[in-house]
Amino acid sequence: MLRFLFTVIRRDVLLAARRRGDWLTAQFFFVIVVSMFPLGIGPEPAMLRSIGPGVVWVAALLASLLSLDRLFADDYRDGSLEQAMLSPCPMALLTLGKAIAHWVINGIPLLLIAPLLGIQFNLPAAALWILVLSLAIGTPILSLLGSIGAALTLGLRGGGALVTLLIMPLYVPALIFGAGAVEGVLSGSGSEAHLSLLGAFLVLSLLLAPWVSAMALKVSVE
Amino acid sequence: MNLYHYASPSTFYPWAGKLIPWFAALALILAAAGLYIGFFVAPTDFQQGEGYRIIFIHVPAAWMSMFIYVVMAFWSAIGLAFNTRQSFVMARALAPTGAMFTFVALWTGALWGKPMWGAWWVWDARLTSELILLFLYVGVMALQAAIDDPRRADRAGALLNLVGVINVPVIYFSVKWWNTLHQGASVSLTRAPSMAQTMLWGMLIMALAAWMYTIAVTLVRARTLTLERERQSEWVRARLEGQP
Numbered sequence: 001m002l003r004f005l006f007t008v009i010r011r012d013v014l015l016a017a018r019r020r021g022d023w024l025t026a027q028f029f030f031v032i033v034v035s036m037f038p039l040g041i042g043p044e045p046a047m048l049r050s051i052g053p054g055v056v057w058v059a060a061l062l063a064s065l066l067s068l069d070r071l072f073a074d075d076y077r078d079g080s081l082e083q084a085m086l087s088p089c090p091m092a093l094l095t096l097g098k099a100i101a102h103w104v105i106n107g108i109p110l111l112l113i114a115p116l117l118g119i120q121f122n123l124p125a126a127a128l129w130i131l132v133l134s135l136a137i138g139t140p141i142l143s144l145l146g147s148i149g150a151a152l153t154l155g156l157r158g159g160g161a162l163v164t165l166l167i168m169p170l171y172v173p174a175l176i177f178g179a180g181a182v183e184g185v186l187s188g189s190g191s192e193a194h195l196s197l198l199g200a201f202l203v204l205s206l207l208l209a210p211w212v213s214a215m216a217l218k219v220s221v222e
Numbered sequence: 223m224n225l226y227h228y229a230s231p232s233t234f235y236p237w238a239g240k241l242i243p244w245f246a247a248l249a250l251i252l253a254a255a256g257l258y259i260g261f262f263v264a265p266t267d268f269q270q271g272e273g274y275r276i277i278f279i280h281v282p283a284a285w286m287s288m289f290i291y292v293v294m295a296f297w298s299a300i301g302l303a304f305n306t307r308q309s310f311v312m313a314r315a316l317a318p319t320g321a322m323f324t325f326v327a328l329w330t331g332a333l334w335g336k337p338m339w340g341a342w343w344v345w346d347a348r349l350t351s352e353l354i355l356l357f358l359y360v361g362v363m364a365l366q367a368a369i370d371d372p373r374r375a376d377r378a379g380a381l382l383n384l385v386g387v388i389n390v391p392v393i394y395f396s397v398k399w400w401n402t403l404h405q406g407a408s409v410s411l412t413r414a415p416s417m418a419q420t421m422l423w424g425m426l427i428m429a430l431a432a433w434m435y436t437i438a439v440t441l442v443r444a445r446t447l448t449l450e451r452e453r454q455s456e457w458v459r460a461r462l463e464g465q466p
Contacts, residue, residue: 169361222374
């Protein structure tokens, strides 16, 4: 069972490593979206500091959505998804592996880029740490919930925009707690409560999301 | 009583047809009574003047918007568990009415907010979670509209619905805490329910009217959906040929 999980993760990460162009697009999308905000709002340091956490977090949501519609689509097109579904291992493991791989490919780079963007927004060092920590807890949620949306919209026209419509409302708690943790540091009220709640939301999605997206895949592929 | 008997489309169709006029009539009568109480019997509020009377539309709409989402999730769960087609039809028929009530609640809330708070919109916890509820309704309807195969559309929508209903409390509390953190109690919606007895009655009767309206409209929509889906079956042909 664990070997199956590792195989799924390893395969997806390898595929992404061979196609670096696709992979880098999402990361640069993240950087560009965040960099547009100061241009639109103005370079005032105090203002940038107060909107910084929210902007970085919203851009992270968008960047993770950008790559979501391809989560199952490529495998579906070449038939390997159906082969994987025929295997005796539970399908929830397949979707869990897919979500973890999505996080490794798209989530971890965001953690490395985010501090640099935070500096652009004039965030102090303590807030930068919490920003990375909140993204580290929060981006797996984005991949897990996103896998439900990707499974539901598999093979539909306009899948990308549809995923956004379905999944964005479900991301709201992650956004609130994640950006709230960083703002807690800035305002001095502390970030532990937000991070704990974010962790609880992660546990809840880890428990339910692979299972639901496995059911969604069954509905979509049958 | 055999519930599966009513779950069959050929029984459901005529049976729903018989019930619709009753619920529609009840909705009309209750709405007339509720509006009469609301506009003529209920006293003027000593703080808000006449403007508060929008409560008779606003509160029932807000109640129904949340209640219908839960009922949709109920039918979705039944449909997925027992594999009954008619349950999905019910869930699907409820969605537009739920979205409509959510929109009405937001709209009347804005109309009420302008004279009372001086703003069309504030990022209050209830307003925000109601807005997200509207997004959830739109998401379910968009997903079902994008899928051509009705069987897949039903199941995908039902799954999304169940995920949504698990998420609604999380969203509500996150928005609530977010709100208390961000802005002080400049706007307080949570006053003690110290309203006059007649106001409460007016509101409850209007809520009942909205409920009856929902049942009537949903059954009409469910009947249409049933007819569309069962168009190949014997009883639909017999019924259509029987009519002039």
